[in-house]
Amino acid sequence: MITLVIASTNPVKVRAAINGFQRLFPGSQLNAVPIAAPSDVAQQPMSDEETLQGAMNRVRNARAAHPQADYWIGIEAGVQARDNGLTSYSWIVVQSATLTGKARTGTFFLPPAVAELIRQGQELGEADDIVFGRSNSKQEGGAVGLLTANVIDRLQLYEHAMILALIPFKNEIFYTRS
Numbered sequence: 207m208i209t210l211v212i213a214s215t216n217p218v219k220v221r222a223a224i225n226g227f228q229r230l231f232p233g234s235q236l237n238a239v240p241i242a243a244p245s246d247v248a249q250q251p252m253s254d255e256e257t258l259q260g261a262m263n264r265v266r267n268a269r270a271a272h273p274q275a276d277y278w279i280g281i282e283a284g285v286q287a288r289d290n291g292l293t294s295y296s297w298i299v300v301q302s303a304t305l306t307g308k309a310r311t312g313t314f315f316l317p318p319a320v321a322e323l324i325r326q327g328q329e330l331g332e333a334d335d336i337v338f339g340r341s342n343s344k345q346e347g348g349a350v351g352l353l354t355a356n357v358i359d360r361l362q363l364y365e366h367a368m369i370l371a372l373i374p375f376k377n378e379i380f381y382t383r384s
Contacts, residue, residue: 207235211275213243213264216345218360219281225361226368227277230376239275243267245282250329254295257284258308261297269301277302277375281364283344285316285324292321294330294349296364298371305381309370311363314350 212223220240227236244267245251245260264280272278283296295313299306316324323333331344338352348360374381 207237208277209237209239209272209275211268211272211278212238212240213268213278213280215240215242218345218348219364222281222361222364222368223279225365226372229365230369230372239272241268241271243271243280245280247282250324251282251284252287254284254286254297254310257282257286257295258297258299258310260284261299261308265299265301279368281368283330283348285321285330286313288315291315291318292324296367298364298367300368300371300375302375305374305378307371307374309367309373311367314353316349317353320349 210223210227212220214220220238224236224238228234243264246263247256247260251257251260260282261280264282265278268278268280278301280299281296286293293313294316296311297308299308319337320333323336324330330349334343334349334352335341343352347356350363351359
């Protein structure tokens with residue numbers, strides 16, 4: 207049995223971690239342990255560096271809480287200002303006793319109304335709920351789901367990056383030094 211400590215209780219993040227792991231390692235028997243691990247960054251990270259740091263901090267905090275696990279997984283959503291708008295993406299960090307894998311989701315531009323609320327201090331999920339008249343959308347399809355009519359939802363966006371973050375574990379011989 208492989209124990210995955212997922213540094214979130216958000217069902218979308220938990221399911222993405224499990225799905226990605228099962229897709230890359232079919233037949234694995236998994237024990238998923240979701241925990242509320244702090245990111246130690248702003249509630250809404252506003253840069254690529256802060257977002258990655260948040261995912262890494264979640265892994266560190268999850269590992270401190272459950273040191274006997276096989277893998278620790280941190281997922282952090284962030285935004286980045288660009289000349290022509292505000293982009294959204296997430297970082298995923300996976301760590302074992304010997305390896306670390308990192309990957310970023312695809313990136314998309316947010317609507318100006320959502321971007322303005324974020325600039326005023328709202329978190330992306332809250333801004334989405336206000337603009338789209340929803341409730342708790344970040345535990346469902348997220349901004350990407352709302353904007354694509356769920357052709358791509360938050361689960362799919364995260365699952366893809368989860369698989370990419372697991373590349374070093376699937377190809378360990380190429381990622382360890384002898």
